Amino acid sequence: MIKAGIIGAGGYAGVNLLSLLIRHPEAKVVWLVSEEAHKGKKISELYPHLKGINDLSCQTLNELDGLIKDIDVVFLALPHGIAINYVPKILKAGKKVIDLGADYRFSKEAVFGLPEIYKEKIKGARLIANPGCYPTASILGMAPLVKNGLIDVSSINLDAKSGVSGAGRGVSLKVQFCERNEGVTAYAVNNHRHMGEIEYQLGRILGSQMNVTFVPHLMPMNRGILVTGYSKLRDTHNALRITDLIKLYKDFYKDAAFVRIYETGEPCTKNVSGTNFCDIGLSINEATGTVIVMSAIDNLIKGAAGQAVQNMNLVFGNPEKMGLEGISIFP
Amino acid sequence: MIKAGIIGAGGYAGVNLLSLLIRHPEAKVVWLVSEEAHKGKKISELYPHLKGINDLSCQTLNELDGLIKDIDVVFLALPHGIAINYVPKILKAGKKVIDLGADYRFSKEAVFGLPEIYKEKIKGARLIANPGCYPTASILGMAPLVKNGLIDVSSINLDAKSGVSGAGRGVSLKVQFCERNEGVTAYAVNNHRHMGEIEYQLGRILGSQMNVTFVPHLMPMNRGILVTGYSKLRDTHNALRITDLIKLYKDFYKDAAFVRIYETGEPCTKNVSGTNFCDIGLSINEATGTVIVMSAIDNLIKGAAGQAVQNMNLVFGNPEKMGLEGISIFP
């Protein structure tokens, strides 16, 4: 049984992680840390849906030294720039770290926790940088094209559409119900932190530095990301057929437990909601020589907590899908 | 391993039942029947979220004779008036029947499948009439008051608020996105089929016939029912204290695996979404001598598929909660 602690349990990613681990057959959450304001409160007070399911109380980072001793792995789900102050201490104590934040995603010290690309490196790693939600959907969508040299990488436009939970549980005008309901808008155009993460990681797959255009949008829904990726085929003379493209994606992801390639129809955020799946659909516009890749994930599961559990499974030698077999409740 | 067949698998209740049974450790769905139009189609074509998870194809009722042989229990999730044509044949073949429709809810032949009230009768029963969604929330909310003679039963007003999935997957103008979004309305005022079911079942608990006022409303959300029940206390001279009332409810449901009584705060449909819980909150208006009971369920789980699985567990001697331990994905 893997004993786990969660730092940042009061946020949406943290509480989803807790829920997954509660039902994981080989893991047990031993303690929770949440910000000072929640000190001593039961997680079920912050999240009444956990009433009768989990009664852990929130502790603070001040108590970290004592807490570390009890566990095998620490998950951190914190805003940018905080994890880096605590991770060295946890690693030094010989514990595994899975960081759901951005602090180690550009670091050579950590393994980038995208199992569809780096599964072997993840096995046994001691520090995992869990990918961001937008990067997960974007990279899984574009990797087969980039890796196989099929597209002009300077032509990539990633139009990303996210549910509001991606902004976290912190209060702000922008995420209030009345401001978002019936309101679709782009935000952080050309300056979202995840753009650099996507460029860096696709560049590693390509083997050289590259840039993309990335525009995130807020949708009036709770969960889910759909990234629609546009890019120009390099060889427009030997037109790539859609059936070949689908085959190429299926081959690329033949060992991926959670990637589903569509032969017909388009991915929909509902189809992956609450699950660790990444659903991918493909289309080619022959007149413009453009490949369209649509990739859908649940931003809090495959884009955060689920992927973290998937990484934990790999790190500790469990079956990759353990504890992640939930089926989307539809509708 | 319990072998099950589902008739009416193409509806929302049916597909939720399928999802629960796929992950149930002691059950296996052997076949699916859906309406003629779906003949031969895979369930994952009707519901792409099941892609890669279940590949059963839909059969039709014409094939029922052959299908019955293979299974231990048949679930029926059909519109009113159809099940009654097929249930006798299935029972005659010695199979158990759990009917999610209304056909047997007033019948002495069937056990009313509300385990919080009729657990012992359900164990070993051969025909279960699974309660309606509104009746489940309404009866669980009012039963402790009715049973203990605390209220004037002629004063019960049940104001019910439902997500749109309660109307099923059949197409109609009323359930179109644009007609329901931003649109809260009552419907079927004083003539909803479930009103009679509530009156009949509360009457059984009371020990004599009784009537209620029941007004269902449509909410712009997918899942969930909240019933706010109002009734007058009988003895207003010896004022019932809220703490006593909470204690009374806790006692009444002390053996109920899925009922959670709130000591503070109000139940919210989100807190039970995707789960088999019924969350109950209580309040007393002393000036008017009125008890207010708020009961929340997921209409497709505790109000349909989950309760059917709970009944199956009881019928076949499994632990009541088996396969029903999913945690609401929040938010």
Place this chain on the structure above:
Amino acid sequence: MIKAGIIGAGGYAGVNLLSLLIRHPEAKVVWLVSEEAHKGKKISELYPHLKGINDLSCQTLNELDGLIKDIDVVFLALPHGIAINYVPKILKAGKKVIDLGADYRFSKEAVFGLPEIYKEKIKGARLIANPGCYPTASILGMAPLVKNGLIDVSSINLDAKSGVSGAGRGVSLKVQFCERNEGVTAYAVNNHRHMGEIEYQLGRILGSQMNVTFVPHLMPMNRGILVTGYSKLRDTHNALRITDLIKLYKDFYKDAAFVRIYETGEPCTKNVSGTNFCDIGLSINEATGTVIVMSAIDNLIKGAAGQAVQNMNLVFGNPEKMGLEGISIFP
């Protein structure tokens, strides 16, 4: 041309009032006051939908002395307890005041601004206490029954369902998109400020003190209130027929410009969205002797800004419907 100032223009009620007055043929908004934080900001920065339509900048209450001189009427849309500090000064300067807040709703100094009941008193009044949103829908729904002595007033249960905008634009966890979407819940059970306002105003209509049970609920939508009112008929021997009841309501509101009585169908919040209408539907449960009244309004129009304009029209002798003839944009 009536010259108006708005204090509290940065809130949802304030900005709806501004929008109505911009298009009002006989009114002109001369200045806006919003809280210190918005000082000097254009209202179109706070609300980009006003870009190119109105470019007034927000001033603060510190400048009130100078501002008062320019105008004929001041509208206040402020949180509880603030207006009372400024209204005396405005009245003393000989200006009319229409207060959208709660400070004067129990005061004998002010006229309660519900024109369907107090039209004659409103004409020429100098201080109008604009009713709350829940009280508007509740009182319009119940007044004909109370006034005509048809019901046992101790039996009134008001189940109110509101869109999220009723909570205003202030940030808080409770009104965040992800917390409300798919989440129906009661709140402030038995202790909402509007309960007292309803009791006080219905008591005035009745001619003696009375109490009601009032439970507000939050719905996952932006705008609209639906109040479902339940009450027992007094004379159950001479059963009131629904056709008689409808006629009674039509008579009661025969001079009401904005009340629509339904002969068939149920009111829906969508049908009044963006308008000053109050739509009322009726039903009788003969078995329990209960009258059900459903009343729907737009909480920000008939429940706030629209009713304030209606009152302004009456105070200044304009036609009651002037500037209030907008049609709901459907869907």
Place this chain on the structure above:
Amino acid sequence: MIKAGIIGAGGYAGVNLLSLLIRHPEAKVVWLVSEEAHKGKKISELYPHLKGINDLSCQTLNELDGLIKDIDVVFLALPHGIAINYVPKILKAGKKVIDLGADYRFSKEAVFGLPEIYKEKIKGARLIANPGCYPTASILGMAPLVKNGLIDVSSINLDAKSGVSGAGRGVSLKVQFCERNEGVTAYAVNNHRHMGEIEYQLGRILGSQMNVTFVPHLMPMNRGILVTGYSKLRDTHNALRITDLIKLYKDFYKDAAFVRIYETGEPCTKNVSGTNFCDIGLSINEATGTVIVMSAIDNLIKGAAGQAVQNMNLVFGNPEKMGLEGISIFP
């Protein structure tokens, strides 16, 4: 006073047109035609929000000969391929025609009713082909770039996001509440009818044939379209500055009554909801040399009924904004 008839009044575009014309100071709707199924029904039965506002009854196309005589202009809001059977007869009778459908959008006989581009041609025209909703947002967004030769037109990717009302009021599974709520998906990828319309009309502006990549998506909201357009700058050596780009757009639309260019912030569908505005925001990704244009409209107003009224105003010599000055009700 312009006397108008509306064919297809039972659809969402038709009823929005009716609402705008009811409040238009110089127009009067004389008759409505809706499909056979609505024959004789009042429009307020189909749309109860019009109760007490308009009591016209629906007639059928069988009666068209008689109906034509009474009016000055006929609006048609019909599915593809029907208008073409009736328009010649109406024109022959000397009446003006504004067709909201697709039948004449590629025809030389009609003027393409996009006033921001073809205002002079529209004045006095007898047959107007009102643009589609996606083309309106797409063309207004891209026209300044295409016209000024700033971009490589072969690189245009148009990612369009639409509210569900764009699909009309016809019942289908795809537009049911539960199927769309929490469900973001692309559809009709590379084969939406509007793609050809955009290519044809942008090609006219360019002066030669061109192709675009166009992917429409369904959003869980009622109204609004946001098109995010991506295209490569031609001259990346002389980098275009964002301030220059904004100035260029402002100049291009200096005579456009309904186009608002954002200097800061991003357009949001809420800001144009219920109005005839097209809000445009701009950004440049310097690393990839990509211009990002975001254009937002209300699909049923600027994308259909409002633009039709704008065209009517121009055809009959009224001020362009007459009857179109409604302010978005926010939130």
